[in-house]
Amino acid sequence: MDLDIEDRALLAGEQGPAMKLAMEIVVQAGRIMGAERLVPVSFAHIDACFYNGQAHIDFAEYCLKHGAQFAVPAWGNNGVVSLTHPQLYEGHPDTEMVDGARKLLGLYEALGCKPTWTCAPYHIPGGPKFGDQIVAGESNAVSFYNSVTGARTNKYGDYLDVACGLVGKAPFAGLHTDEGRKAELHLATDRIPDAWKREDIFYHLLGHHVGRLAGRRVPVVSGLGVKPSEDNLKAVSTAVASSGGVELWHGVGATPEAPVLDAVFGGGGRFEMTADDLRAAQQALTTGRDGPLDVVALGTPHFSASEFRDVLSLLDGRKVRPGLRFIITTSRFVMGYLDSKGWSQALRQAGVEIVGDICSYYAPGINPMKGRVMTNAAKWAYYAPGMLPVEVCFGSLKECVESAVKGEVWRDPGLWSALQ
Amino acid sequence: MTVQGTILNGGAASGPTLVLTEPVSFWGAFDPRTGKIVDTHHPQQGTALGGSILLLPETRGSGGTPGGIAEAIRRGTGPLGIILITPDINLAVGAQVAAALYGRPCPVIAVSEEDYHALVKCERLSIGADGSISA
Numbered sequence A: 001m002d003l004d005i006e007d008r009a010l011l012a013g014e015q016g017p018a019m020k021l022a023m024e025i026v027v028q029a030g031r032i033m034g035a036e037r038l039v040p041v042s043f044a045h046i047d048a049c050f051y052n053g054q055a056h057i058d059f060a061e062y063c064l065k066h067g068a069q070f071a072v073p074a075w076g077n078n079g080v081v082s083l084t085h086p087q088l089y090e091g092h093p094d095t096e097m098v099d100g101a102r103k104l105l106g107l108y109e110a111l112g113c114k115p116t117w118t119c120a121p122y123h124i125p126g127g128p129k130f131g132d133q134i135v136a137g138e139s140n141a142v143s144f145y146n147s148v149t150g151a152r153t154n155k156y157g158d159y160l161d162v163a164c165g166l167v168g169k170a171p172f173a174g175l176h177t178d179e180g181r182k183a184e185l186h187l188a189t190d191r192i193p194d195a196w197k198r199e200d201i202f203y204h205l206l207g208h209h210v211g212r213l214a215g216r217r218v219p220v221v222s223g224l225g226v227k228p229s230e231d232n233l234k235a236v237s238t239a240v241a242s243s244g245g246v247e248l249w250h251g252v253g254a255t256p257e258a259p260v261l262d263a264v265f266g267g268g269g270r271f272e273m274t275a276d277d278l279r280a281a282q283q284a285l286t287t288g289r290d291g292p293l294d295v296v297a298l299g300t301p302h303f304s305a306s307e308f309r310d311v312l313s314l315l316d317g318r319k320v321r322p323g324l325r326f327i328i329t330t331s332r333f334v335m336g337y338l339d340s341k342g343w344s345q346a347l348r349q350a351g352v353e354i355v356g357d358i359c360s361y362y363a364p365g366i367n368p369m370k371g372r373v374m375t376n377a378a379k380w381a382y383y384a385p386g387m388l389p390v391e392v393c394f395g396s397l398k399e400c401v402e403s404a405v406k407g408e409v410w411r412d413p414g415l416w417s418a419l420q
Numbered sequence B: 001m002t003v004q005g006t007i008l009n010g011g012a013a014s015g016p017t018l019v020l021t022e023p024v025s026f027w028g029a030f031d032p033r034t035g036k037i038v039d040t041h042h043p044q045q046g047t048a049l050g051g052s053i054l055l056l057p058e059t060r061g062s063g064g065t066p067g068g069i070a071e072a073i074r075r076g077t078g079p080l081g082i083i084l085i086t087p088d089i090n091l092a093v094g095a096q097v098a099a100a101l102y103g104r105p106c107p108v109i110a111v112s113e114e115d116y117h118a119l120v121k122c123e124r125l126s127i128g129a130d131g132s133i134s135a
Helices: A005-011 A017-033 A054-065 A095-110 A139-149 A160-167 A194-198 A200-214 A230-243 A275-284 A305-315 A332-341 A343-350 A378-387 A397-406 A413-417 B065-075 B089-102 B113-119
Strands: A038-040 A044-046 A074-076 A169-171 A183-188 A219-222 A265-272 A295-303 A325-330 A352-356 A371-375 A390-394 B002-004 B006-009 B013-019 B053-056 B081-084 B108-110 B124-127 B132-134
Touching (some): A005 A017, A017 A160, A017 A169, A160 A169, A160 B089, A183 A200, A200 A219, A200 A230, A200 A275, A200 A378, A295 A305, A325 A332, A332 A343, A332 A352, A378 A390, B002 B113, B053 B124, B065 B089, B089 B108
Parallel strands (some): A183 A219, A295 A371, B053 B081
Antiparallel strands (some): A038 A169, B002 B132, B013 B124
């Protein structure tokens, strides 16, 4: 691999053993990826702050002890515990995990990581822009930054994300290159009525279907017609990365690298989406039968300010049914915005619980979450049944909010009939 | 027999083989505290990977894999060495970090599909620091 004088100095240990290890990690990864050189990056979203045992702490402590610091702005993914809601962990039996998870976040902050603690860093101003070479690891953040922002990153696993951030460079391969960003299959959605493309649920189901179809390939979706919102694009980006291993998708006229199909697609498999595909996705994401609800869980990935605004508008002054838990996870940044608008208080008064810094399907503090849960998030519906004792009813945002008020699963009578 | 593999993470190791019939994720589907597969969908759920030369065709890609494998190596519940077909950066990085932090080498070697099918028939394997694998 072609390394410059600074890279070689790091490998020689001139900036200490932690920076040497970081460079060795980047070089070893680059060799496996077949990269001929490294590319400077301008931003890193760090996933290794998500506690996974003592080795995570040892690695961060090793970096800190030997004077390593991030070379570029680094923002942290959500943690295993919430620092905004410490009361969730009072009396928690697994003190090793709770203490370890807290300590890890502190270590990354000391290394220079901005304490954003969110899986939706793209909602925070000042992040990467179109064309930027960056580093990210969390699957939805990788997919959103690549697809919607038009920044360039591969999916970097734990430690490699940190190593690239410390060094300020990544192996120049895969999605960092022009060739790596071409679509390999095309899904047309022209047969789905435009009215359905105004429904938020369409984008979650589309993403689930595309992820299944694409696996780890880059897909392009055409025929979106109605201009999707950023929340819609976030829904697709997240779902393609959970039902499949998609790290970049293009939407013709909807994402920045695909003004027209030809810009990203030079040939490959062609598919046509049907109403049956949407029904099949709805079924795949639903493991429970409609009935009385225990929980409504939203915010996977972390809710945006506009999604909170939609919930408030759908609640329309009504309250959540007593006994039902309506929980929305989000970032501390968005929580600050809600406070400034007076929305936090309105949501709390309606019976909505807002929790920062964490995710609700892997969050020991939110447990026990059990029983029948409704969500509008394809990623939550995909992973939670394997991790929590829950059955999931998947629905639109309107169905989720209405169900929270009624205390049982409510189905929008006009939604699926409009698909005939 | 001896075959030559591609070194993803270097080191030498030898021990009894353990063959996984299906890909596994080292985050969520594997518990580093016990070294066991905990994925209820995996046909070898409950199998402990500790002390083995692990053979698996590929992992299920997860960004949490490096932490899972590094933690298992730290605790001594992890495999002694890993042989796979599809090169896996996450396993290599996890083993590399564990070697640096704890001084415990866990070689990760990629081999051809043909060699892999020959190796899974062996009861014991030795991995050399040069990436050679011998029965």
